[in-house]
Structures are given as structure tokens and as C-alpha cells.
Amino acid sequence: MRSSWSAEAILQTVAAATLEAAWITLAALTLAWFGGGAEIELGIAPFAVAGVIGLVVARRLARWPRERYAFALTGSVIGVAILGAWLIQVVQGGGAAFIEPANATAWLLGLAVYRGSVHGDPDDEAYVAAWMLSRGLVGVTIFWAVAALSGMTGAPEYATAAFTATLVFVAAALLSMGLARLAELEVEATDRAARRRWVGLLLAVTTLLVLIGIPLSVVLDIPTWDMLGTILGPLAPLVVALFVFMARPIFALADWLAELVGPISRQPDGVPIPTPGASLPPLPPPVPSGGDVGDLTWLAWLVLGAVAVVLLLSAFLFQQRVRRDAASGDEVREAEPISLGRLPRLPRLALPGRPSAPTSAVQAYRMALMSLIGRPEARLAGETPREHARRVRGAEIGARIGRLAVDYQLAALAGRRLSSAEERRAIARWRLISDWARRVRRG
């Protein structure tokens, strides 16, 4: 019999439980801070476990009668709360003999069980996650405003836990919503490969969000390793060990390069050149091989970065995959040429005082008239181009104005198309007229 649990279902369960655990952690921090700044008793992980318990109970007992289901859920809530109170007592060294029933953190564990049960129906997960994210963001906003006003952000332990819980809340909500959308859009029904790509992109975006949070933690003066440890939980040492194991060859390469470059780079500058007859200075102490060669971590990072860029580019540029599927036919994936479109251009600045040149005979005539404004040769109101040309015929520029006026009348009034030579000559006449007007104006 095939199991109904898939990797995506497990991921969705964990995301839903973590989503609830994150905001409950913020609530626990608020209680602890206003309760006198006591030690933080529980982190995200225990609340997430409680959430998973609630979710599993809800899914397994969903078909039970309503009363029995309510009874079982209430029992789970109380049971987990009592168990949590007992564990807190044990961890704090208070002994297991007495369980403090008024421990608020323990009852928050019970709340996590109840909230986990809300995610019992996978069909409603998209709605529940969206609701949680929209309301939760408002809650997070209020929490941080209160935290800043009450001075909680000044306490490193609280700030770290709160920031981590916020980051986890957002990441878990997005992950949960994305996975729920997958089912909502019925991706599997149409294209199975699309499902894998959807999940891949989902994880990439969520990871990116967490990665963006790391530099923010530096701004907030939160210890990054503490934050990552909280996020990754028990997996943190494993991830760090894996990273160290994978980076070992690169560090070895860096050591080798350092040894290669070391003798040259450590050539002492102040070694005097021995002169004949002078006594030799004492030799510098020998450098032990494999000793301190300086901090070359940047080199390792550089190599890592270069390899990553090369791999990314090669995967991108040379990708062409063919998938054959009886249902959906052949599918070929190829890279498209990269084009970033038009880059924004700076506005073209026009030089002041420089009039633009006309491009046609009509424009040339109008601009010529403008250059004559204020002079006796200017065209009078109510004067036709022909009358104007006749009036200024005796002036120095009269003949030119007359020819320009003819061109204007032909092009603008008669609708005749002028040849390029005629247009060119008209523009040359405008230039002569405007130069003459400028010259006369200067005296």
C-alpha cells in the first residue's frame, strides 16, 4: 500500500506548525517580558512540535463525531500543556515532583496544539495561511511597536528571539501559502514537472527571504549564528559541519596558494644588501612551514563565488532539455537571448538661447517672420504673405522674403509638395534672414 505522505505533505505540515509556533513564540516573549523579564523558557521548536501534534490529531480524527472530536482535541491540548509544564520544571531544575499549573508558557503549548488543529483540512490551507499572514503581519507590527516602546529591543536575548520568530513566521507563512496554492491551482493534474518547479521556486524565494534577514540581523546587532541556530534548530550543527566538510578542499587550495605566494610576499623590505668588508647582519628567524600564512578566507570565498557564477551561467546558457511525456507530448526547454530592454536614458538637455532650425519651408517662413518681429520688415496684422512680400520688396532681404512667401503659399495654402531642393533652399533663406535680423539688432 502506498503511503499518503509525500515530501510536500510533510513540508506543508511542518510549515503550518512552524507558522503557528512563530507567533506563539512572540506571544510567549511578550508575556515573559511584561512578567518581569524572566528567562525565555521555550523557543519555536517546542511550539512547532505541539502544533504538529494538533495537526495530526485533527487529520486523524476528522471523521469522528463532533463531540468525540472536541473531547479528544481538548484532551490533547490539556495533556500537552501539562507535559510542557512538567518538562519546563525538569529543565529549570525545579524537580519533576511538582507541576506548576499556572505556567503561562505551558498553556501556550496547549494553544499551539489547538492552533495546529486549525490546519487539519488541507483544502482550506491556502485560506488559513493567507488569513494568518494578513492578520499576523498586523500583529507583528503591533508587537514590534510595543517592543520598541517598552525597551524590549534593547535586550539582546529578547531581540534575537523576537527577530528570529518574525522571520520564521513570514517564511513559514509564505511557504505554507505557496504549497497550498499548488493544490489549489491543480498543477499536478496538468503538468507533473510544473509541481517540482513550483516547489523549487517556493523554497528558493523563502530561502532568499531568510538570507535577506541575515544582514538585517547584523543591523540590529543580533548574533547571526544564534539566529541561524534558532531557525535551523537541531539541524544547525549538521549544516555547519556539512559546510566545513565541503569547504575543506577550498581551504586546502587556499593554504597551498598561500604557501606558494608566501615566500615572495614575506620578502623583508629592510634587509640590507651586504657590502664587501662589512659584517653580515643576523638572518631573520626561519618561518616554520605550515605556520600562520595570513587570513586568506577571502580567497576561498572568491573561488566559491567564481565557481557558483560559472555554474550558474553555464546552466543558464547551455540549457536545452527535452522531456517526453505521453500525455503532454514533447517538451523542449531552451534559453532565450538575454535582453534587458531599453535602459533608462538621461533627458536630453537643450542649450539655452539656441533656437532650433526649421525642417521645412513652412517652418522656415514662420521662423523668419518671428525673427523680424519688432522691425519694419515684420508682417503686419491682416497682411497676406503676398502683400507682405510686396511691401518689403525694396528691403535688403525683400527678395528672400518674397521667395519664402511663395514657398509657404505653395506648401501650406495650395497643398503642393515641395521638392527636397526647394525645402533646402527655403531653410537657407531663413538662415540668411535670421542672421541679417540678428546683425541689424546688434547694430
Add this chain to the structure above:
Amino acid sequence: MIGAAGGLGLIVLGSLLFSPALIGVGAIVELVWLLRSLWTRYGLRGVSYERRLDRTRATIGEEIGLELVVRNRKLLPLPWLSVDDLVTSGASVVGRDFEPSVLPGFVALRTTWTLGWFERVTRRLRIEADRRGVYDFREAHLQVADLFGREKDVEERPLPLRYRVVPRHVPVTGLDVLSAIPGPALAKGGLFEEPTLFAGVRPYQAGDPRRRIHWKATARLGQPVSRRFDPGHDRELLIALDVQTVSGPFWLMQYEDELSEGLCTAAMSLARSLIADGFACGLAANGYSAVPGRGVFLAPGGAPAQVARIADELAGLSRWPSMPFANLLDRLGRRVPRSTAILALTSRPAREVLPVLRRLQRTGRRVRLAGLGPHGPQGLTDARTMGITAAVVRLAPDWRTARALELVG
């Protein structure tokens, strides 16, 4: 929207209180808001969609390659792109089901895609040509969904494309029945002489080719004479197809699918065979087609392209009649030249059309009747009684699998 305002409020509050924590959390909230609507805002930018067919005409039983190409020319990958191609109802794609469409007479071929940045995905599907008709692809509805939000962005792009599924054609046996139908006809007038229509001799005229001189007559008469021919025309035949397959009033729009397809297969096979034999063949039918009007008429032609034209007309022919078959024959009697022979192809009892055929025959036109289906033999008997040459058309075992069309006279 609440999240966006909250994030902005946190940034402002953090700036006022000089608290980096608030600014940082505000930035995260803003980022989440941006992520939630990223795809509905920018998803369809730089996305192009193409649809190609490897050919636009297929015979029933064949397949047409359909190529769908989506390009994403931007940095933002698309995790989910759904495309609904509206296609005429009745189309069939191998391994695909159709979704209902809002457009009457159309269904939606839904495909889902995931595209990376600057990626082109080509998907090849196969269209099954299993039902005669003209199939139109209309606009494509492109839809992107947010990775984290509940919104979708929809865009409609017109991508018209058309393909035709034409009837099968099979070899025709028993052509001797048909061969008696048309023949070289004497034209009343015309510029072109028919060399087979010898009409006597005339005195030799300067410029007559030597081969035209009738040497025996010249020797007998003692002066040169040339041969004379009557004007002629091509052998023309018009297949008149009776679309009505169920007896009764034509406007009931009832039809029998098997008979309807059998008639089209028979018409296609006959036309192809006749054109191959040098006939000029045309088509007339009392059905609707893509062109507005109450009938289909294709003038006779003998060019090879005429086969494709007839196939296209038959592909678009409706399965129900647009007028009584007798009316169509009557119209043809007035429309086509008398030298054009008419072959009436029907699957119904011939009694209804025999009077019209006899009237056409009395005007000097060559008419023949071909009956398909259960009423064929009776039609043959009735036609002979009225002096009309007839034949029974057989497609055994059925029109889908028949290897030949048999004409029994």
C-alpha cells in the same frame, strides 16, 4: 494592503524612535507585500505565446502537429502560467481533455507551463483528425498566478488559426458506369476547335498547317482542302450532393452521421477519380458552409488544385440540409451550362428527385443518379423505370475503413 501600510508605519516609527529593529521588520513586511503581488503585476510582461500547425489540412484518420511556444523574456521566472486556447468544439488532441468555454461552440485546450528566466518552452501536441469539419483556434487566454497570493492576472491575445479535416478518398471501381456519363460535348459556338470533332473540309487557306490538309480529299477534288473541326469544350461534371440523410422536412435539421460522412467520402472519392481521369469536376450541395448562403457551389475545374478546393468545401459542409435537394437540382438546371453533366448523389429514396432529373434530361442535359445506403438499390430500379441511368454506391464495410468505392450499375 494592511501589511504594506503596517510595514511603512513600522519604518516611519523606527525612524522617529531611532530603532533599527523596527525599520528592519518594516522592511521585511514590505518585502512580503511585494512578493505576494509580484507575479500578478509583472508576470505577463515579456511573455509571448505562439501556436503553429505543421499543416492546415488533414484527411480523416491522420494527425496534425500542433506546436505551442511560450517565451519568457524577463528575469522573473513564472512558476505557473495557464493558457486556454479556444478551439471549435469537436476538435481532438491526443492525450488531452478539453475544458468548457464561455464562447458557444468552442472548448478550451488548457495547458500549464512553468518558465524560468529568459526561457523558451516548446510543446508539441498532436491533433487527431477524426471528424470532418473546419476548426478554428481563436484567442488565447493567458493567466498567471501569484506564488503566495490568491490573485490571478488574465490577458486575452487574439491568435487566429484554422485547420480543416477533409473527408477520406478511396479508389473508385466500376468507373465504366461513370464513363458513360460525360463525354466530349459539342459546343454551340466557340473559338477553340475540338480535334476529335471532325466536321468536314473547306478550301485551303494560306497559313493552314500542312498537317491540316486533307490529302485524300485534295486528291479527289483536284484542289487543296483543309480539315474542319467543330468547337468543343472540356468534359465537365458537377456532383450534386444531397446533404439530407433523413426523410422528412429539410428544416428539421436531423441527420444520420454515418450516411452523411459516407456521402462526403463518396463525393470526394468520385471527384478525385474524375479529375485524375481528365474531367473538369465541380460540386454543389444543399448544405451550409463557412460562406453565408443557402448552398455550396463550386464551378467545375480540371486543375489539380480543384481536388483541394472540393475537399475544403466538403470539410466545411454542414450535416443538415439548407434546402430541399430538388430545389438545388432545379437551380443547377438554370445555373450551369447545358453541356455540363450532373451526377446526383443521394442517400434517400430517389422518388423525390427523379421528376426533376427527368426534366433536366429532357432539356438535353446528361444526368445520372448515384444512390448510397439502404435506399440505393430501390433508387436504381426507380431511375431505370424513368429512363435515367443510375448506379449504387458502396463503401464496404463502412466509410471509415472502406478501401474502395464501388459503383454498381
